[in-house]
Amino acid sequence: MSKVLIIGAGGVGAVVVHKCASLPETFSEITLASRTKSKCDAIAAQLSRPIKTAAVDADNVAELVALIEAEKPALVINVALPYQDLTIMDACLATGVNYLDTANYEPLDTAKFEYSWQWAYQDRFKEAGLMALLGSGFDPGATNVFTAYIAKHYFDEIHELDIIDVNGGDHGYPFATNFNPEINIREVTAECRHFENGDFVTTPAMSRKASFTCPEGVGTYNIYRMYHEELESLVVNFPTLKRAQFWMSFGDSYLKHLEVLGNVGMTGIEPVEFQGQEIVPIQFLKALLPDPSTLGPRTKGKTCIGCVVKGIKDGKEKIVYCYNIKDHQDCYQEVQSQAISYTTGVPAMIGAKLMLEGTWQGQGVFNIEQMDPDPFMEGLNAYGLPWTVIELDSFELSD
Ligand code: NDP
Numbered sequence: 001m002s003k004v005l006i007i008g009a010g011g012v013g014a015v016v017v018h019k020c021a022s023l024p025e026t027f028s029e030i031t032l033a034s035r036t037k038s039k040c041d042a043i044a045a046q047l048s049r050p051i052k053t054a055a056v057d058a059d060n061v062a063e064l065v066a067l068i069e070a071e072k073p074a075l076v077i078n079v080a081l082p083y084q085d086l087t088i089m090d091a092c093l094a095t096g097v098n099y100l101d102t103a104n105y106e107p108l109d110t111a112k113f114e115y116s117w118q119w120a121y122q123d124r125f126k127e128a129g130l131m132a133l134l135g136s137g138f139d140p141g142a143t144n145v146f147t148a149y150i151a152k153h154y155f156d157e158i159h160e161l162d163i164i165d166v167n168g169g170d171h172g173y174p175f176a177t178n179f180n181p182e183i184n185i186r187e188v189t190a191e192c193r194h195f196e197n198g199d200f201v202t203t204p205a206m207s208r209k210a211s212f213t214c215p216e217g218v219g220t221y222n223i224y225r226m227y228h229e230e231l232e233s234l235v236v237n238f239p240t241l242k243r244a245q246f247w248m249s250f251g252d253s254y255l256k257h258l259e260v261l262g263n264v265g266m267t268g269i270e271p272v273e274f275q276g277q278e279i280v281p282i283q284f285l286k287a288l289l290p291d292p293s294t295l296g297p298r299t300k301g302k303t304c305i306g307c308v309v310k311g312i313k314d315g316k317e318k319i320v321y322c323y324n325i326k327d328h329q330d331c332y333q334e335v336q337s338q339a340i341s342y343t344t345g346v347p348a349m350i351g352a353k354l355m356l357e358g359t360w361q362g363q364g365v366f367n368i369e370q371m372d373p374d375p376f377m378e379g380l381n382a383y384g385l386p387w388t389v390i391e392l393d394s395f396e397l398s399d
Contacts, residue, residue, distance in 0.1 A: 001028040002356040005073035008080035009034035011293040015345025018335040058084040064091035082106040102137030111186040126364040136351030137344035140230035146307040146322040149373035157240045158311035166249040169301035169328045175257035176290040178340035193227040195244040210397035214304040223247040233367035299328040299338040319392040350379035
């Protein structure tokens with residue numbers, strides 16, 4: 001029986017609230033706070049049990065501290081934007097409350113994805129006897145846990161990791177992003193980095209393309225190698241890895257629009273002067289694009305996200321693939337959201353549940369793969385994201 005404070009009432013926040021509300025024995029009280037209180041109230045109105053809602057500016061530590069002191073939660077679940085990670089961590093330290101998020105901190109003025117800022121909180125969380133769990137979404141999140149689970153149960157040593165994120169869903173718009181457009185576009189247009197022989201290697205964004213056939217008839221998709229934050233922590237926590245890569249599927253229409261928008265400067269993060277006012281192009285673009293939280297009713301198709309791991313067991317090489325397939329419309333029927341928000345929100349709820357119940361404990365800042373993967377994997381099966389493990393005879397990604 002614990003009280004939880006959820007910050008962020010977007011696509012992901014809505015799913016976290018729905019899933020937590022369905023488990024009153026763990027999440028006995030829920031407060032949902034975000035910049036716009038009416039968005040919290042709209043989500044609250046979808047639920048069959050009452051929750052509290054509040055307005056908070058999560059960039060402001062004093063406001064966060066006042067809210068946390070008033071609500072006295074056992075855990076803060078941060079599903080606002082990556083820009084707010086550090087202020088929310090500061091507020092948790094000031095009030096003695098545990099912390100969980102789904103995306104690493106990113107400064108507003110630099111598209112730079114790295115854990116250094118949050119890892120720098122290690123000593124402060126440890127000294128305060130608090131736990132911060134980083135990256136409890138799907139990727140990062142379930143993909144880190146899949147890797148840990150495969151390493152624990154199938155291998156003596158893991159050597160190569162390919163994380164493959166396919167979204168076979170179609171929302172019918174020529175261009176829209178499945179989660180926050182600003183964060184999505186910053187991520188996709190960033191230079192690619194993958195891990196090879198002990199170092200990260202940088203290549204131009206979207207310069208390596210391959211074709212991948214998903215299991216269970218989900219289809220064949222073009223996937224592109226890109227940087228994703230879980231690579232940074234996974235190569236630290238699994239030091240036997242010689243290569244680690246992340247791949248994501250993109251449709252031709254999405255890439256064509258992104259290229260044109262980039263060429264005309266609409267994806268820029270530097271402010272520009274327009275009619276006497278400063279605007280940031282990517283923020284203006286976000287205002288024009290469909291809100292990801294409205295894509296649920298129109299998105300049809302499936303996601304297929306998983307990890308292919310090569311390594312050694314009893315002196316022999318083998319290849320293991322662990323994946324989840326999720327149908328967008330099934331998610332919409334259950335929680336009125338599409339699968340991208342769903343596959344992020346469910347793991348956030350599971351991580352929170354394991355922390356609140358004391359199954360996952362620790363003092364300091366942890367990436368999710370540092371925890372025992374087994375209870376999380378059970379949670380995925382129990383709460384809507386069942387997974388499958390298969391052994392592959394061979395695995396090569398080619399154009
Ligand atoms: P949305 O843009 O839909 O929602 C973000 C929410 O945060 C909005 O309600 C927004 O409020 C609120 N917010 C933004 N700034 C502030 C602030 N200063 N103070 C208070 N609230 C604020 O994003 P998503 O729901 O799609 O994504 C949420 C998080 O999940 C992001 O960090 C994203 O990177 C992460 N994510 C992680 C994934 C994973 O697999 N690990 C996958 C997808 C997303 P308002 O509506 O008023 O602007």
